[in-house]
Structures are given as structure tokens and as C-alpha cells.
Amino acid sequence: MSADSDPESGTTRGRITRHATVSVAELRRRLGERMAVVVDMTLPPLTVVASHSIETEPITGSVVIESIERGVTVYGSVRFQWAGECRRCLDEVTGTVTSEIDEIFQVGAPPDSDLVELTEDKVDLLPLVRDAVLAGLPLAPLCRNDCEGPDPERYPTLVADDDEQDEGESTELPIDPRWAGLDVWRSEDS
Numbered sequence: 589m590s591a592d593s594d595p596e597s598g599t600t601r602g603r604i605t606r607h608a609t610v611s612v613a614e615l616r617r618r619l620g621e622r623m624a625v626v627v628d629m630t631l632p633p634l635t636v637v638a639s640h641s642i643e644t645e646p647i648t649g650s651v652v653i654e655s656i657e658r659g660v661t662v663y664g665s666v667r668f669q670w671a672g673e674c675r676r677c678l679d680e681v682t683g684t685v686t687s688e689i690d691e692i693f694q695v696g697a698p699p700d701s702d703l704v705e706l707t708e709d710k711v712d713l714l715p716l717v718r719d720a721v722l723a724g725l726p727l728a729p730l731c732r733n734d735c736e737g738p739d740p741e742r743y744p745t746l747v748a749d750d751d752e753q754d755e756g757e758s759t760e761l762p763i764d765p766r767w768a769g770l771d772v773w774r775s776e777d778s
């Protein structure tokens with residue numbers, strides 16, 4: 589018995605590194621049949637506003653491909669490293685993030701649906717991994733939660749994080765100074 593297959597559960601293991609197309613013809617002979625695929629690949633860096641994935645660091649994880657009516661479902665997660673710029677002090681900041689994959693491939697998928705058309709019983713995992721990386725990249729990274737920016741004396745951080753607010757603190761918006769007088773007038777009136 590190969591260490592890569594488990595006849596008991598019908599699970600076959602595969603590994604994608606660069607060629608990410610997986611044949612699901614065998615899998616689709618029985619509903620509910622599942623296949624685990626290990627993801628271990630590198631990709632050219634993907635970028636969002638203030639962060640990007642790192643080309644030299646592997647994207648790792650695993651997905652399960654499961655046979656369903658008229659197709660397969662693919663679910664799992666990938667983990668990757670990113671680098672970017674702190675949104676306050678602009679220093680370099682790096683991190684590791686895990687991002688979910690959840691996709692359905694179906695024969696005759698309606699064009700206006702979220703389903704992916706399944707053709708020739710082949711599933712290309714590459715766009716799924718790319719989408720998961722793009723979705724997981726932070727849009728506004730911080731080097732640390734209490735980063736005060738480059739010169740806190742002169743430019744104090746005005747934006748308070750939601751999670752830094754005390755419990756029970758009023759969520760009312762601060763009064764616009766232009767309307768402050770109006771507020772006094774209103775309270776005198778009553």
C-alpha cells in the first residue's frame with residue numbers, strides 16, 4: 589500500500605506544486621468520493637493596495653475535492669507569507685496569513701452564477717490559490733497594533749482602532765464644531 593493512498597476511506601492524495609490541474613474523472617464515479625490535495629507552490633508575487641505575497645516563500649496548505657451531483661466541490665485553505673507597508677509609520681511589515689478556499693465546479697454551470705464550469709473532468713487549482721492569496725492579503729497593514737506613526741509628538745494618531753475602544757464607550761460621532769452652537773441653542777430651547 590502506498591503511503592499516498594488510503595483505500596479504507598477512498599481518499600487519494602495528490603500534491604500540486606506548479607502544475608495545478610487535477611483530474612477528477614475517477615473521483616466522480618461515486619458521489620461523496622473525496623480526494624485530498626496538498627498545496628505546496630510558489631507564485632509570482634500578488635499585490636493589493638499596501639501588501640504583496642512573497643515569491644520566494646512557498647504557499648502551503650491542502651484542499652479536499654469531493655464528488656457531488658454534476659461536479660465537485662473544492663474546499664480547504666492555504667497559508668502564505670506577505671510583506672507590505674505599515675499604514676501609519678510606513679515601515680516594512682511582514683506576516684503570515686491563512687486564507688480559505690471554497691469553490692464548486694459544475695458541468696453546465698449557469699454563466700451568471702458563482703459556480704465554475706467543469707470541463708473534461710479537470711479542476712485547475714491555480715486560480716483558486718491565487719484568489720485565496722489575494723483575498724488574504726491585508727489592505728491596510730500595521731507593524732503593531734499601537735503603532736503611533738513616524739512622529740507621534742507632532743502627528744498624533746487620530747484614528748483609533750475599533751478594538752481599542754473601551755467597552756460601553758459611547759459610539760456617538762463627535763459633534764461637528766460647525767453645529768456645536770446649534771446644539772447649545774437646542775438645549776436652551778427645551
Ligand SMILES: [Zn+2]
Nearest residue numbers: 674677731735
Ligand atoms: Zn507602524
